[in-house]
Amino acid sequence: MSDIVLGIDLGTSNSVVSVMLEGEPIVIPDEAGNRIHPSIVYFFEDGSTVIGNDARPFLMKDPAHTVYSAKRLIGRPFDSPDLRVLIGSFPFKIVSSGDGAPRLNIYGALHPPEGISARVLLHLKELAENYLGMSVSKAVITVPANFDEGQRRATKRAGELAGLEVLRLINEPTAAALAYGHGQNRREKVAIYDFGGGTFDITVLEIRQNVFQVLSTAGNSYLGGDDFDNRLVQSMLTAFEKQYGYDLSGEEVIIQRLKNVAQNIKHRLSEQDLVTARVSEMVPGTLTELELEFSLSRDAFNKRCGDIVEQSLTTCEEALQIAGMQRAEIDHLVLVGGTTRVPLVAQRVREFFNREPVAGINPDEVVSVGAAIFGASMIETEEAPEPMAPAMPVSHMDHMSDDEWIEELDEFEEDTGIHRSSPPPLRQAPPEIPSSNDWGATGQWEHRPQTPPVTPGQIHGGNAHGGDAFQRQPAYQPAPQAPAPARSPLLIDVTPHALGIATVGGVMDIIIERNGSLPLARARHFSTSRDDQTRVVLPIYSGNSRRIEENSQLGVLELVNIPPGPREDVQIEVQFEVDTNGMLNVRATDLRTGMNQMARLSILGDSNADYYDTSDLLM
Ligand SMILES: Nc1ncnc2c1ncn2[C@@H]1O[C@H](COP(=O)(O)OP(=O)(O)OP(=O)(O)O)[C@@H](O)[C@H]1O
Ligand SMILES: [Mg+2]
Incomplete structure (x- = not known):
């Protein structure tokens, strides 16, 4: 191998x-x-x-x-x-x-x-x-x-x-x-404008030589080249109906064929000002053939699809706002994705950022x-x-000497204003952080006894679903972990959405903030709301609104087998950690005993594909 x-x-x-x-x-x-x-x-x-x-x-x-x-x-x-x-x-x-x-x-x-x-x-x-x-x-x-x-x-x-x-x-x-x-050896801020087939994303990064630091990211998972194709398909269906009185919109096979024609027209319009295509379709269940000559100029295409392009620019505004930047502060613009070949897209992005793409x-x-x-x-x-997994440590700084690494971090802090929470440890073995990704088929994980120091925080939170009271505590930041030998690029991504739990009145208590640099860890204290309660269920939400109903439920965190006791005595610290892969790991500690508390994170719609038979695939 x-x-x-x-x-x-x-x-x-x-x-x-x-x-x-x-x-x-x-x-x-x-x-x-x-x-x-x-x-x-x-x-x-x-x-x-x-x-x-x-x-x-x-x-x-x-x-x-x-x-x-x-x-x-x-x-x-x-x-x-x-x-x-x-x-x-x-x-x-x-x-x-x-x-x-x-x-x-x-x-x-x-x-x-x-x-x-x-x-x-x-x-x-x-x-x-x-x-x-x-x-x-x-x-x-x-x-x-x-x-x-x-x-x-x-x-x-x-x-x-x-x-x-x-x-x-x-x-x-x-x-x-x-x-x-x-x-x-670059030192600059770049905007990566990625318009693909199904999604649009804009990301603002700062490059400092070997460090690639995301300043903000925003996207629309329902905006892509397909939307242009669908507009043209609609135009063709309307033309068929106008000319022949047949509504072909329910005909799956015809729609697929028209989509193919539409995509072809769109691609040709990236090179030419006027495109003509001849389409002929049989009316289902009959021997009648409908012929259509469909002509489209680039101007007409731009009018038909202009709003799709403008939607992408609104998302660009959002990304700049999150980064706290003006358009003029972007040094370079990089265009990614097939849809950036549409001339109108390239033109509007150029106008928006007032610069030529790289x-x-x-x-x-x-x-x-x-x-x-x-x-x-x-x-x-x-x-x-x-x-x-476990991927908590910032381990791509791995291959530097301790001095180099500290220097890099100092410089990084100075340039970005992002502060590490504690001095970098020197060459200690990374703690074994069990990850929720290690879970077996049941998604169960028993936490191992390595608990970082905890500062108990005391603000009383509201009621989570199921009447489980919880307490908040100040954020816990993991110390950067010790590194290995040579230098590979350091990628610092951010959380695209906030993560939180439901509280009274449908408000989301944000635990992991949006646009936080990864890896990131935050802790919360939870207690039970009844004496001898042995299970606490916390629905986890993801999204950028304070209102639960505007976010989506990611899954459920269960704290199980809690040792019985008076409710005021029970104190469980849960650590939510988003690793460098952007994946969430959760671990819990019973603060009375310092022992691991069993925590189970179930992600909604997790397909248990482990049971999917891939024998044909891997033959
Ligand atoms: N010359 C062209 N002119 C216009 N559009 C084009 C051209 N070439 C490709 N596209 C469009 O680009 C889109 C595909 O882009 P790309 O391959 O970047 O998407 P993807 O990476 O698969 O999608 P995503 O990034 O959303 O997951 C399709 O909608 C395709 O029609
Ligand atoms: Mg893509």
Whole structure:
């Protein structure tokens, strides 16, 4: 097995895989030379599949068995309102499973979305292996900056199902920044504007040589190139109805074909001012053929889709506001994602930031290349490649001497105004932090007896669901952990959403703030509301509103087997830790005894895909 690490951009529409060979990034092509691989899986009736570019034609031939955009479903509960809307728009069947996660019903076999992503990842792994002539098992996979806990867990699981050791998940914009700035000795602020097929993200970063510090990130998971295509499909349906009086909007196969035409028109309009396409469709159940000549100028396209572009700019405003910056403070603008090839998009972003985007960046490949650069740096500095869990320590500062490291931190504090909470420890072994990701199938985890020092805080909180009273305490910041040998880039991402629990009146008590630098830990004290209560249930929410109903429930934290006692005596400290992968770990301590308290974090819609049969996949 080689030490090569795949850098994988697992996209909604397209995926890209790269590796570093002799210090140079190589984007891996398929046999036909394509460097971009559609995230599409086609299932034959016997369960066999074709994936990537070979699967694309089946979108139109057999939409019910051609799965695309699994990334829009991954790690999300079936019942979430957003998902409900989405589900109706897919031509394949999506059902709810016993665990509350969506399943794709393909010829009666139920696939979790991560099973689909696993197939895409396996395809990329195989392309890389064929290209390199050796087997490869390590990967760094990118995710949208605003992916939540459930989505990150499921993505990691998809990697594992594909037989990959996921060294780390990194955020797509951070990967793009890395590809742009690594080894360039830059000191500047950049905006990464990423408009893909299904999502839009904007991230503002500060690059200080080897440090990539996210200042803010904002995004819209329901804004992408697909929206432009859908607008054009609507126009075509209206034209058909006007000309022939037939409403074709309920015809799945026709819609898929029109989407393909629409996308083609959109792509051609990126090069030409006027595009004409001829479409002919049979009226279902008849022998009547409808012909339509559809012409569209770039101006008309811009008018039809201008508001989609403006929505992305509103999100840019939001990101600047969170970072506390003016547009003029952005030194460089990097465009990522296929939708930035739409001339109107490039023009409006240029106008918004009042500057030209950085030239020479391939918007389709830059994320994957950044992931490959990071993966290679992890291996070069190997003794301790950052494992997915426990991943609390800032361990990519690992490979410096103590003096260098302290100097780096001092400089970092001075430049960013972010302060470490305690002096850096010198070369101590990182504490063993058990992680919620280590949980077995039941999600149970018994905390081990390593409790950081605690300053009891005393503000009385409100009532959580189930009448469990709790107390707050000041934030606990983990001390930066001790490091290993050479220098790899330091990526400092932020929490995209606040995390909190429900209190009286539907207000969210924010435990982890939005835009906090990772890794991040906060502690809270909880007590029971009744004598001899042995279980406390706390619903965990994620979102940026103070009102619970405007946020989404991430899951439930249960403190179980609490030793009975008078309620005022019970004091449990819960530590919420978001690691460098952006994943949440929780641990609890009974402050009376200093012993671990059993805590169980269940993420809504977690699909238990561990039970998903991948034997066909890994053969
Ligand atoms: N030349 C072009 N002109 C206009 N749009 C284009 C062009 N090339 C690609 N696109 C659009 O870019 C989108 C795909 O972008 P990309 O591959 O970056 O998305 P993705 O990474 O799969 O999605 P996401 O980042 O949302 O997960 C599609 O909507 C596609 O139609
Ligand atoms: Mg993308």
